[in-house]
Amino acid sequence: MRAKNDCTFVCRRVLPLILVVTVFATYxxxxxxxxxxxxxxxxxxxxxxxxxxPVKSSNTYCVTTSASSGTIQVHEELCYSPKKSDTNAxxxxxxxxxxxxxxAVLLCTGPTLDEYTxxxxxxxxxxxxxxxxxxxxxxxxxxxxGLDYYFLQDTGRDSTGVGLSVSDNAFYKRVEEYTNxxxxxxxxxxxxxxxHIGPTDEETNAAAAVRYESEYPACSELVPLxxxxxxxxxxxSCSVVMSALQFLLYTGVSSIKLVGxxxxxxxxxxxxxxxxxxxxxxxxxxxxxxxxxIARYYPQVLIEVIRPVGxxxxxxxxxxxxxxxxxx
Numbered sequence: 001m002r003a004k005n006d007c008t009f010v011c012r013r014v015l016p017l018i019l020v021v022t023v024f025a026t027y028x029x030x031x032x033x034x035x036x037x038x039x040x041x042x043x044x045x046x047x048x049x050x051x052x053x054p055v056k057s058s059n060t061y062c063v064t065t066s067a068s069s070g071t072i073q074v075h076e077e078l079c080y081s082p083k084k085s086d087t088n089a090x091x092x093x094x095x096x097x098x099x100x101x102x103x104a105v106l107l108c109t110g111p112t113l114d115e116y117t118x119x120x121x122x123x124x125x126x127x128x129x130x131x132x133x134x135x136x137x138x139x140x141x142x143x144x145x146g147l148d149y150y151f152l153q154d155t156g157r158d159s160t161g162v163g164l165s166v167s168d169n170a171f172y173k174r175v176e177e178y179t180n181x182x183x184x185x186x187x188x189x190x191x192x193x194x195x196h197i198g199p200t201d202e203e204t205n206a207a208a209a210v211r212y213e214s215e216y217p218a219c220s221e222l223v224p225l226x227x228x229x230x231x232x233x234x235x236x237s238c239s240v241v242m243s244a245l246q247f248l249l250y251t252g253v254s255s256i257k258l259v260g261x262x263x264x265x266x267x268x269x270x271x272x273x274x275x276x277x278x279x280x281x282x283x284x285x286x287x288x289x290x291x292x293x294i295a296r297y298y299p300q301v302l303i304e305v306i307r308p309v310g311x312x313x314x315x316x317x318x319x320x321x322x323x324x325x326x327x328x
Contacts, residue, residue, distance in 0.1 A: 059232055063224045063292040078289070080224045082232035083215065087191060091210040092247070093230030095186075100252035104129040107136045107147070108241050110262025111277070112307040113269035118145050131248055133240045135169035136260070137181045139270040147183040151244040153190025153198045153217065167268060171199065179207040186210065190243060192217045193233070214243065219282035224289060227297040238286045245290070255302040263287060263310025284310055295319040 062079040103122040107113060107130065118141050122128055131149040136142050156170030171178050181187070187209035190198040194215050204211065212234060216223045219238035225246050226235035236242025241261060248256055260269050263284050267277035291314060294301060299319035305311050 059228070061224045061226050061235060061293070061297070063289045063296070065222070065289065078222060078224055080226070080235055082226050082235060083193075084231060085213040085233045087211050087213040088229055088233065089231060091188075092212055092250070095247070095251050096230050097252040099129050101254050102126055102129055102252075103255045103257075104131065104248050104251075104253040105257045105259055106241065106244055106248060106261070107132040107139075107141065107259050108261035109133065109135050109268050110260040110264055110309065111267045111269055112262055112309060113139055113141065113260030115307060116141055116259045120145060129248070129251070129253060131244045132183075133244050134171075135167065135268060135270070137178070138169055148185045149244070149247070150181065150183040150187045151190070151212075151240050151247070152178070152188075153192070153214070153240045153243060155197060155199055155203075158197050168271070169268070175203060179203055182208065188212045188243075188247070190214060190217075190240065212243065212247075219286070222285060222289065225293045225297075236286065238280075238283045242286060249294070249298050249301060254300065255304065257304045257306055258311065259306045261287075261305065261311060279310055287311060288314060290314075291316045291318050 060079050060081045062077050065076050065078050103126070105118070105128055107116075113136065118128075118130075120128060129149075130145065130147045131151065132142055132147045133151045134154070137147075137150065152171065155172045156167065157172045187207050189204045189207065189209040189211055191211045191213045192198065192215065193213065195217055197217055199207070199209070212229070214234040214236070216237045221237060223235050223237040225242060226232055227246075227249070229235075229246050229250050234243050234246055236246060245256070262277075263280050264277040265280045287310075291303075294303065294316060295318040302320065303316035305314075305316070
């Protein structure tokens with residue numbers, strides 16, 4: 001009888017206690033793992049790179065688009081499956097994670113770039129990575145501080161284009177000056193599969209540039225950005241700045257300042273306005289896809305817009321709004 005009572009005591013009292021401890025331990029271990037992943041993403045602990053890379057079952061990249069229909073807000077998912085690129089495997093993949101944890105500045109060609117004061121080192125006294133596009137090489141900030149990387153994909157020879165094609169600083173008007181420019185690390189010239197509008201092979205060689213490959217240069221078709229640009233073609237459409245942005249994210253930087261990304265047509269940094277500036281509506285549509293891409297594929301990266309003009313009101317740091325203090 002006593003043995004039976006002992007068994008009853010164990011079953012009623014001890015086993016539930018064991019179950020509670022087991023559940024708590026499982027939760028605690030899962031929480032610790034999550035916190036370590038968050039700290040890893042923020043660069044506060046050393047960790048395996050695979051811990052911060054998005055786990056994907058395919059090479060399809062998706063973002064959410066939003067549109068208003070009267071009082072109804074419609075949300076749709078826009079997806080893109082890039083093709084494999086031997087060019088990017090050769091020229092882009094070596095830069096994967098190269099600037100992990102560093103700060104970066106992306107210099108666009110808008111007029112507010114003229115008001116920017118560059119700081120070469122961050123608060124930890126580390127060099128700030130600079131990337132510029134198109135005619136920024138003629139601006140005072142680049143003339144003074146140079147660039148680490150330079151991106152160009154439109155020569156302006158196509159009269160149906162916008163931006164550089166109507167500018168006095170178009171590539172085809174100043175070829176020698178463009179090809180003579182040397183950033184500290186690397187020049188990238190774009191190559192398009194569908195409709196090549198970039199520099200020739202001879203111009204690429206003269207600039208000591210390497211190619212990166214995309215499929216869609218036009219604004220007419222919105223294309224999501226791509227995370228694994230060392231394996232696939234670049235995503236994005238409508239502007240070389242999307243290629244430069246994808247590259248910066250791929251190098252592993254922890255924060256990016258957007259400077260001169262005014263999303264305007266008719267006015268450029270370093271020169272007089274050629275016409276009354278107006279909003280580049282198609283490029284703005286592309287920019288609006290960026291926050292969701294970053295939240296999905298690079299949630300640890302913080303984006304800051306310096307002197308926002310066309311980008312006013314776009315929240316690029318969606319991932320920091322939820323669970324930001326989970327592991328503090």
